[in-house]
Amino acid sequence: MKITNIRLRHLSGTMEVDGPFFEDRLLQPTDIYEEFRENRRQIGNRGSQVDDKIFNVEQTFVQIDTDEGVSGICAGGFAGMNWHVWQLKDLLIGRDPLATEFLWDIMHRTSVHGRQGEPMMAISAIDNALWDLKGKWLGKPVYMLIGGPCRKTMPAYASMLGHNVTDMGLVRERATMVKERGFTAQKWFFRHGPMSGHEGLVKNIEMVKTLRETVGPEIDIMLDCWQSMDVNYVVKLASAIEEYQPRWIEEVAMPDRIDSYRKIRDKVNIPVSGAEHEYTRWGFKRFMDAEAVDIIQPDLNWAGGLSEVLKISAMATAYDLITIAHQGVTPVGMAWSASQSPDPHPIRRDATQARRTGLPLRQEQRPDARQRQPNRLRRTWLWLRDRR
Numbered sequence: 001m002k003i004t005n006i007r008l009r010h011l012s013g014t015m016e017v018d019g020p021f022f023e024d025r026l027l028q029p030t031d032i033y034e035e036f037r038e039n040r041r042q043i044g045n046r047g048s049q050v051d052d053k054i055f056n057v058e059q060t061f062v063q064i065d066t067d068e069g070v071s072g073i074c075a076g077g078f079a080g081m082n083w084h085v086w087q088l089k090d091l092l093i094g095r096d097p098l099a100t101e102f103l104w105d106i107m108h109r110t111s112v113h114g115r116q117g118e119p120m121m122a123i124s125a126i127d128n129a130l131w132d133l134k135g136k137w138l139g140k141p142v143y144m145l146i147g148g149p150c151r152k153t154m155p156a157y158a159s160m161l162g163h164n165v166t167d168m169g170l171v172r173e174r175a176t177m178v179k180e181r182g183f184t185a186q187k188w189f190f191r192h193g194p195m196s197g198h199e200g201l202v203k204n205i206e207m208v209k210t211l212r213e214t215v216g217p218e219i220d221i222m223l224d225c226w227q228s229m230d231v232n233y234v235v236k237l238a239s240a241i242e243e244y245q246p247r248w249i250e251e252v253a254m255p256d257r258i259d260s261y262r263k264i265r266d267k268v269n270i271p272v273s274g275a276e277h278e279y280t281r282w283g284f285k286r287f288m289d290a291e292a293v294d295i296i297q298p299d300l301n302w303a304g305g306l307s308e309v310l311k312i313s314a315m316a317t318a319y320d321l322i323t324i325a326h327q328g329v330t331p332v333g334m335a336w337s338a339s340q341s342p343d344p345h346p347i348r349r350d351a352t353q354a355r356r357t358g359l360p361l362r363q364e365q366r367p368d369a370r371q372r373q374p375n376r377l378r379r380t381w382l383w384l385r386d387r388r
């Protein structure tokens with residue numbers, strides 16, 4: 001079997017929503033500048049609000065075709081990766097698509113100026129599409145090819161990205177809604193950082209206090225700083241919210257500031273997670289060697305694809321670290337989670353924007369899953385169905 005073509009397929013569609021899909025945006029690194037702080041635009045949005053009832057969704061997929069008629073497909077990262085997919089096309093045409101390890105290695109060795117960021121998103125999408133192709137060719141779900149079933153169910157947390165976190169009435173309403181839907185864990189995003197001074201700090205603390213008072217002691221609360229804080233601020237914030245017992249505090253500083261992560265981890269009493277914007281085993285090794293985090297969060301569509309995240313997570317077990325994949329809700333994320341030990345990989349992310357659609361939590365909301373429907377979600381647990 002040989003690769004005959006690599007294509008980018010852009011899909012757009014609409015979904016019904018109840019009001020703004022993104023009520024507000026999360027804290028961002030550029031918020032140190034006032035002009036950005038007041039801007040409500042969120043980095044990386046792949047869609048737009050049409051009106052109060054309709055949200056337009058956009059997504060590009062990488063498709064790999066073969067002379068045997070079988071194709072592999074994977075949703076890509078951000079649009080900047082598309083050019084890099086085209087750059088890699090000539091390298092891959094005519095080669096055996098089942099040789100995933102070889103193909104990853106030559107893509108990486110060829111991309112000497114693109115070992116991170118959008119070039120690595122391109123390698124990730126191609127790698128994941130190759131795994132999809134391999135599963136289809138062999139007639140097995142991908143999780144059966146990378147270790148087989150390691151558990152029958154997986155706990156999932158609800159990511160609350162896009163919710164208004166400045167109106168405590170809304171925070172209470174949404175936290176209750178997600179709890180009632182059956183999620184035993186919820187991740188919320190701070191809106192304020194060091195640039196918002198004492199007033200913003202008080203609002204951040206109020207959000208965490210409100211969440212704990214609303215959901216009670218048995219629900220896990222995770223808090224994402226989206227790489228937009230610094231050592232002194234996080235230490236101050238963490239000391240004020242540790243009484244509310246967050247499960248973890250996430251991405252406390254920009255990804256290259258590993259020393260800041262280490263200093264924060266040394267000083268706070270909340271587990272520190274991070275590195276969703278890090279790439280490849282060599283990038284993650286820097287976090288591991290520095291003992292900078294308790295939990296690593298490689299993104300299966302960014303960090304190098306399934307082939308690379310398997311290596312990263314295996315390496316993490318030798319450092320006694322927990323791996324919780326970013327974008328675990330994707331088909332490749334579910335394959336990875338299902339095949340990994342629940343000890344170092346205890347929970348997966350899910351249902352990021354199921355909140356204001358008024359729809360039940362279903363994979364069908366995702367264009368890729370609508371096409372393939374590999375799984376279904378019942379409350380907080382995901383049952384994996386064979387593709388045969």
Ligand SMILES: [Mg+2]
Nearest residue numbers: 224250251276
């Ligand atoms: Mg995050």
